[in-house]
Amino acid sequence: MIIIFSILLFFFSCSSESEPINYGTDQCDHCRMTIMDKKFGAEIITKKGKAVKFDALECMINYQLENKINESDVDKYYCVDYSEPAKLKDAKEMTYLVSPKIKSPMGENISAYSGKNTAEKSLNDFGGEIFNWEGIKNRLKNNK
């Protein structure tokens, strides 16, 4: 019984599933703002299974750039899809649009899309520039 229980516990504690963001109550771990806007949001799941939550992608990347967490401690990056409110998706697989017409919570005008076609639709509607995960990271790094 104890063995089964501890195995179960082991699996639960190591899950790299995203933890839903409680909009209106959760606080961004980087900028300390209350997370409000369901079109934006991001999350890091650490190797220990802890969820670090952010109000926007730029906060997640800046959190890492300021060495508050090591790349090696991160299990997975998540980001909210602009077209699907409050849904966290695998950030490395997403497409990012920087458009002055879409104002993200921390002023970098980044919106994220899990599908390439929704990103291109947004690009048509709002204009701007499209990036992948590495591209958007470099852009924020160079802006600093």
Add this chain to the structure above:
Amino acid sequence: MIRIFKNIFLLFVTALFFNTTVSGKELTVCAECGYKSIKSALKVCEDGDKILVKKGYYRENNIVIDKSISISGEDNPVIDLEFNNQGFVIRKDNVTVSGLEIRNINVSYVKDLSAIKIENSSWCRIENNFLFNTFFAVYLSNSDNCTVKNNKITGFAQTESSSGNGIHLWKCRNILIENNETSGHRDGIYFEFVTNTRIINNNSHNNLRYGLHFMFSDSNSYRKNLFRENGAGVAVMYTKNIVMEDNTFIENWGPASYGILLKDISRSIIRRNRFIKNTIGIFMEGSDKMNIEENEFRDNGYAVKIFGNCSYDTLVRNNFIGNTFDISTNSSRNENFYSGNYWDKYKGYDMDKDNTGDVPYRPVSLYSMLVEKVPESIIMLRSFITEIIDLTEKAIPVFIPESLVDEKPKMIRNEYN
């Protein structure tokens, strides 16, 4: 030669000035008048004209003002948007909108629909309006030298995603925001990329998130405002050179709620404010060269929570009365200066009768550091064991930051003029 040019230039400027301020004709809008709607009057009016809207009920929306005119209401006419589009959209300099009641703005997830929006304009005035059931209420985008005064703004935001801001400024300069009352929005007053702006005598209460929210906005001041019962208090972040004086921060209660949240801010002044019954009076992270003086902290959970990455901050002549914790920090280092504060927990003596205590005071208790590390230990609050812990630590400091000390604690409360 240059002088002649200068004179001609001046002449031009004065001519321009008179051209725009010369009072034109007045158009009256009412159910029995020649103009039955504001839009119909707008069509025929010219720069410098005045539109007078008489008492009545007008079902209009998306009223675009692209002429320098003034629209004023007589006996509070109601403009009902019926949840369509926006209210007034101002796209010209020198426009005044006053004395109107604008209601029922639709909630949009994509557009920032607002009661009154000013886009790329200067010298506009929004005065004495009552904005009711709003999403965004007053929205200034890329504008300067405008005034937002004496407006009452009431929203009914329930959830975070269906809420906009009361007074929202984006990329503005030289704006005056005075005597407004905002409630029931996401942020009562919101600033992003705004400079040289004054916020005076406003009352921002019962908003979902912040009463006032500053981001990337340098060189602004706010004075004599009241921030009450907002979800998370007031946030001032990623800015420098802000003056905050004579404000009152009251009853901002909640797990992530602050009188003021200071994040990455520098060279600013917090003077003569009152922090009453907040979970945390001032929360500081990554903030330096702040002058925090002559404030009153009364009945807060934490008066000041100051993180280890704050430096060169001065806390002088403040009054700390009835707070559970006066100063709390997460670091054993201290790079900030404390002097001449009144601490009601100070138990020292004053032999030379100069109203300054003869022994220094250490405002950080070991127990507060313990709570910082192990939040659950709050259950031991006010127990005998914590008293003993704190007493021993006060006698022989080991864990608390050694230099975090007020060398000249006051025996009596500081009086301010």
